[in-house]
Amino acid sequence: MKTILIYSGGMDSTTLLYKLRAEGDLLHALSFDYGQRHKKELKAAAKICKKLNVPHKIVDITAVKNLMEGSALTSGRIKVPEGHYQDKTMRATVVPNRNMIFIALAIAQAVSMKFDRVAIAVHAGDHAIYPDCRPAFIKAMHTASKIANYEKIAISAPFLNITKRDIAKIGHQLGVPYELTWTCYKGLHKPCGKCGACVERQEALC
Amino acid sequence: MKTILIYSGGMDSTTLLYKLRAEGDLLHALSFDYGQRHKKELKAAAKICKKLNVPHKIVDITAVKNLMEGSALTSGRIKVPEGHYQDKTMRATVVPNRNMIFIALAIAQAVSMKFDRVAIAVHAGDHAIYPDCRPAFIKAMHTASKIANYEKIAISAPFLNITKRDIAKIGHQLGVPYELTWTCYKGLHKPCGKCGACVERQEALC
Numbered sequence: 001m002k003t004i005l006i007y008s009g010g011m012d013s014t015t016l017l018y019k020l021r022a023e024g025d026l027l028h029a030l031s032f033d034y035g036q037r038h039k040k041e042l043k044a045a046a047k048i049c050k051k052l053n054v055p056h057k058i059v060d061i062t063a064v065k066n067l068m069e070g071s072a073l074t075s076g077r078i079k080v081p082e083g084h085y086q087d088k089t090m091r092a093t094v095v096p097n098r099n100m101i102f103i104a105l106a107i108a109q110a111v112s113m114k115f116d117r118v119a120i121a122v123h124a125g126d127h128a129i130y131p132d133c134r135p136a137f138i139k140a141m142h143t144a145s146k147i148a149n150y151e152k153i154a155i156s157a158p159f160l161n162i163t164k165r166d167i168a169k170i171g172h173q174l175g176v177p178y179e180l181t182w183t184c185y186k187g188l189h190k191p192c193g194k195c196g197a198c199v200e201r202q203e204a205l206c
Numbered sequence: 207m208k209t210i211l212i213y214s215g216g217m218d219s220t221t222l223l224y225k226l227r228a229e230g231d232l233l234h235a236l237s238f239d240y241g242q243r244h245k246k247e248l249k250a251a252a253k254i255c256k257k258l259n260v261p262h263k264i265v266d267i268t269a270v271k272n273l274m275e276g277s278a279l280t281s282g283r284i285k286v287p288e289g290h291y292q293d294k295t296m297r298a299t300v301v302p303n304r305n306m307i308f309i310a311l312a313i314a315q316a317v318s319m320k321f322d323r324v325a326i327a328v329h330a331g332d333h334a335i336y337p338d339c340r341p342a343f344i345k346a347m348h349t350a351s352k353i354a355n356y357e358k359i360a361i362s363a364p365f366l367n368i369t370k371r372d373i374a375k376i377g378h379q380l381g382v383p384y385e386l387t388w389t390c391y392k393g394l395h396k397p398c399g400k401c402g403a404c405v406e407r408q409e410a411l412c
Contacts, residue, residue, distance in 0.1 A: 060269045067265065067311055069318040091356070096317035097310055100354050104303055104310040105273055111302035112275040132354045140353060144346035148306050148338045150297070 002026045002115040003156070004106045007056070009045030010183045011201055012121035012159060015171035019158065020119060021052060022174055028113065029056040030106055034098070035065035036073050037080070038187030048180055059105065071095040073185060080185045082194040090129045090196045093185060099132035103141050103155060110153045117154040118145070125164045125200060135160055164204035178205060208232045208321040209362070210312045213262070215251030216389045217407055218327035218365060221377040225364065226325060227258060228380055234319065235262040236312055240304070241271035242279050243286070244393030254386055265311065277301040279391060286391045288400040296335045296402045299391060305338035309347050309361060316359045323360040324351070331370045331406060341366055370410035384411060 003020055007013045007029040020027055031045040042058055049056035065074060072078040072092040081089040099120070106118040126133035142155040159167055171178065183201045184191035191198050209226055213219045213235040226233055237251040248264055255262035271280060278284040278298040287295040305326070312324040332339035348361040365373055377384065389407045390397035397404050 059273065061267070063266045063269060064311055064314070067315040067318060094356070097314035097354055100310040100350065101307075101314060104306040105270055108270070108303035108307060109273040112273065131356060134353065137350060137353050140346060140350035144306065144343060144350055147340065147343050147346060148303055150300070150337060 001117060002113075003028070004110045004113070004115050004118045005029045006102050006106050006118065006120045007031050007045050007049070008121075009041035009043070009048065009181060010197070011171065011176075011178055011181045011204070012123055012164065012167055014048055014178075014181045015167050015174070015176050016119060016121040016159065017048070017052070017054065018174040018176045019170060021054065026115075027054045028109070028115065029054055030109060031056065031058045032102055032105070033058055033060045033062055034068060034074065034095070035062045036187070037076075038073070038182065038185050040187045041182040044180055044182035048177070051177075051180075061101070061105070064101075068096045068098065068101070080195050083196060083199065085125055085196050085200055086128045087196070093196060094130060097132065099130075099137070100141065103145075107145050107148065107153045111149050111151045114151070115153070117156050119156045119158070121159055121167075122157050123159040123164060123167060124161055129196075164200055168204040207323060208319075209234070210316045210319070210321050210324045211235045212308050212312050212324065212326045213237050213251050213255070214327075215247035215249070215254065215387060216403070217377065217382075217384055217387045217410070218329055218370065218373055220254055220384070220387045221373050221380070221382050222325060222327040222365065223254070223258070223260065224380040224382045225376060227260065232321075233260045234315070234321065235260055236315060237262065237264045238308055238311070239264055239266045239268055240274060240280065240301070241268045242393070243282075244279070244388065244391050246393045247388040250386055250388035254383070257383075257386075267307070267311070270307075274302045274304065274307070286401050289402060289405065291331055291402050291406055292334045293402070299402060300336060303338065305336075305343070306347065309351075313351050313354065313359045317355050317357045320357070321359070323362050325362045325364070327365055327373075328363050329365040329370060329373060330367055335402075370406055374410040
């Protein structure tokens, strides 16, 4: 398969990168600069793709940042909440329509490159707080994608129904260098260890 | 209703602008600069919104132009075909995943502005050549939109099953100033009168 991977540089999508590569996919990774606070993840993404010799593009969509306003991840005025993904306070990290935008752009890239599918690393742990990571959303986007263009691009989300802990297990088997990935929402010098992304990561990797 | 209108500055979306305004919608118009050959349409869009005192934003997505490659509308190397929308040669004007990208960005804007819906002026005459203007696509995007965010944004396409001729009739009743709109794909000083967009426009307005 020829796959466009939506690639953040975090632990989930890095594991998916390693998994698809091990399965023999021809890969093209796309990362999005949407003005996120934790822009550091883009450097991690570039470094890992370079290490694996996977073509990688950072797509600058900061021009549409103001369309996606209202999230702690894109606004300096909103504090990044601490805790678990299940906590209601975590809603502050939802970015308006983010995954639909990423998927729509990745489908365009797949059409223009004559690739077969778009892969995204959403997982069961995301479902509680992020509507655009849930099975019904991925299914709806797959349906829309199959009719949006003459080229019938599939949406693949192999981790959709497994947990972050399961992802870590797969990653360990594949030798994923988690020390190179970046997850923390705050994007400071070191991971904060307290935001939802840090907490979930630590629990998965321990 | 509070409506984000995907607004090209052409005759269809200008008619929709007038129609929604007449129906009392609170409107916010979004036009997209995606590196189209006929960038002139953006000036027409701005002019008409100014005339009606409707808030209007031109969203610069030229940074993702290379993701949408392969269309006569975005590539100087591909010739703009002449004829009707039904002609197979018109496929050269299809832009990879364009409407999904526009709709995804407009939904984000609706969420962040706390608006109710996104409106788009696709119509029956578009169906033959543009897969992302067909009823099944709009329905799939509506479904995806309703589950993508906590805010349930609807996708509205009131012209979906009527022809361009019907749109012109509605527009004449509403006093749409078609002389201010821009349709021609070539984007030269004057409309070429031969490309699909010109031919369809002339037949609808005559």
